[in-house]
Amino acid sequence: MEAKPSLLKILDVVALGSLITATGLVFFYAPLEAVMGAVQKVFYFHVATAWAGMLGFLVAAIAGVTYLVTTRRRWDIVGLSAVEISVVFLFIAIVTGSIWARPTWNSWWTWDPRLTTATIMELVYAAYLMLRQGIEDPERRARFGAVYVIVGFISVPLTFLSIRIFRTIHPVVIGGGDPNSQGTFDMTPKMLQTFLFSLLTFSVVFGDLMWHRMRLGWLADKVEQLKIRYHV
């Protein structure tokens, strides 16, 4: 059985340590926001998970292009891994956003441009994971997956820019936004430091999970090849 690489062990420790530190910063270092109170602290991990999710979709699109150029199965596994982790992170971002919205907007959900585009993006990639299951031939599945993640990537800039180009109540914390947005706040230096550290943390956690998921994908690929060989 393939042993876990030392670098991955180090990355595990760094990711876990960063996550604990980021949590500590959120609860004990970042000040309490004057209007929204404690629920504003959800913002740090809400944005960080959304960022990691979108980063993963970008990685998947790049892997898709690379697969179509090289036709090496490894790139299909990279794309699949990135999408799976990103769907999980985006799910967290959507649910935590809804929890934040309840006391801030007085509603769990509203069909605002950002919320709508984020949900579409999540569903597009969730469909990718489901549709892959229906294709038995590994080469066809990989080709389909590559094209899908490239086309699906359109939903990512659309979601990112939705709060900047449409009228929305979703706040834009960095760069200012629609004057109708509700829940906007100015970040103090401590808030900004916590926010940036959370972004960095979730980037590291994403990288760590990616490595684990790719190892799982390579193992699954080997098992699948042996099963085909023995008609299991």
Add this chain to the structure above:
Amino acid sequence: MFLFQPTPVDTSAYMIAGYSVVFSVMFVYVLSLFLRRRSLQRDMEVLTSLDEGDEKSKFTV
């Protein structure tokens, strides 16, 4: 003076709910990675033993 200072609303229950979601979903995902890997390793062991058996039978025939 502090008597008239506005205090934020108590929204700590939402904050706890938010972080519970973050950590529980991440925990479930990491657990799923672990369980899937364990299951694949078992499959791999069975298939490798089949492979070895196949190699031996080639020599005995």
